[in-house]
Amino acid sequence: MTQTVLLGDICLQITDGTHSTVKDNENGNYYLLSAKNVKDRIIITDKERKIDRPTLESLRRRTKTARNDVLVTSVGTIGETAIIKDETPEYEFQRSVLILKPNVEIVHPQYLYYYMRSLKSSFISMATGAVQKCLFIGQMKNVSVDLPDIDTQKEIVDVLGTIDEKIELNRKMNEKLEQMGQALFRHYFIDNPEVEEWKAGTVDHLFTLTMGLSPKGESYNNVGDGVLLLNGAADFTGASITPKRYTSSPTRISRSGDIIFCIRGTIGNVCIGYEEYCLGRGVAAMTPTEHAVSYVYFSTIRAIAEMELAASGSVIRGLSKDDIAKRKVNLPPEDILKTFEAKALPLIERVRVNSEEIQTLTTLRDTLLPRLISGKIKINGTD
Secondary structure, eight states, rough: OOEEEEHHEEEEEEEEEEOOOOOOOOOOOOEEEGGGEEEEEEOOOOOOOEEEHHHHHHHHHHHHOTTOOOEEEEEEEEEEEEEEEEEOOOEEBBBTTTOOOOOOOOHHHHHHHHHHHHTHHHHHHBOOOSSOOBBBHHHHHHHHHEOOOOOHHHHHHHHHHHHHHHHHHHHHHHHHHHHHHHHHHHHHHOGGGGGGSOOOOOOOOGGGEEEEEOOOGGEEEESSEEEEOOSGGGGGTEEEEEEEEEEESEEOOOOOOOOEEEHHHHHHEEEOOSOEEEEOOOOOOOEEEEEOOHHHHHHHHHHHHHHHHHOSSSOBBBOOOOHHHEEEEEEEHHHHHHHHHHHHHHHHHHHHHEEEEEEEHHHHHHHHHHHHTTTTTTTSOOO
């Protein structure tokens, strides 16, 4: 039997991250994360704010952050979710993340995570604020949750969890493949003593650059009219392209096989696009010359930190055309490019196949999620 309850009644605590100014410690072993670190899972890079243990413990006295807590982003980026899987989390959060502590006697933590995930569009609609949209703790406590008995919750979690395990396996495989590609790149273009003998030049000898230009807002739609739109980091999940809207009036178009990355606000998310996209202001695309796909791809990933330093802007920092195209490099000979391409391109192709499978599995999970929760699909297979 399913009953409708309030979120505040099935959580021991609903709070958010710190509202206080926190002193960073570059030598700290812990992290202070924000909404940008929450997207299906907790994403931590080497660029995060670091804090020391006394600061972590001070923040934790209020949040009591622990394994099985469910996270919902609540400021700016609304409704992204994750569940804490670490036995002892080595991080705390800023105020842009809500922390839900489930009462495990009545709600399975993973079920609560999936249910919060299913409410993303509702959370976006609920958010208020003139300058920056926010979700507030009081609002969250009054969110309605359809709650079946605990055994049914576990069955739903088992079905969706199996799909999530496969997604995670593919993600980890992609990480290994990327590491292998970077190792090959270092071998041919960093550690190779012949590099010093190569002709100096700029990297734009190896690609044609297309800077994005956002189409008019009234052309945006969710019904498949026109071309998929990439405006910025919100249309990427790591190194995967995950566009959410179309534009019926495309401006600048990428080609299949172009290397695409974010250039404004967030700088990075380097990936290869395998279909045409409309490029908004926050992205750029590089069309590599023959035999240079792998070189341009891996060299761009390596150059992100350098390009971030070059970014400018008083409000939102971004890259100019020259920041991207006029990077100085020692230009590799054609035979080295061909050799590297032959070894690295199959790794990139494998990443593409895995990424497509991740997207297929994600769509399957997100399609099943509301139907399982509503009871429209029964675990035993009867409708």
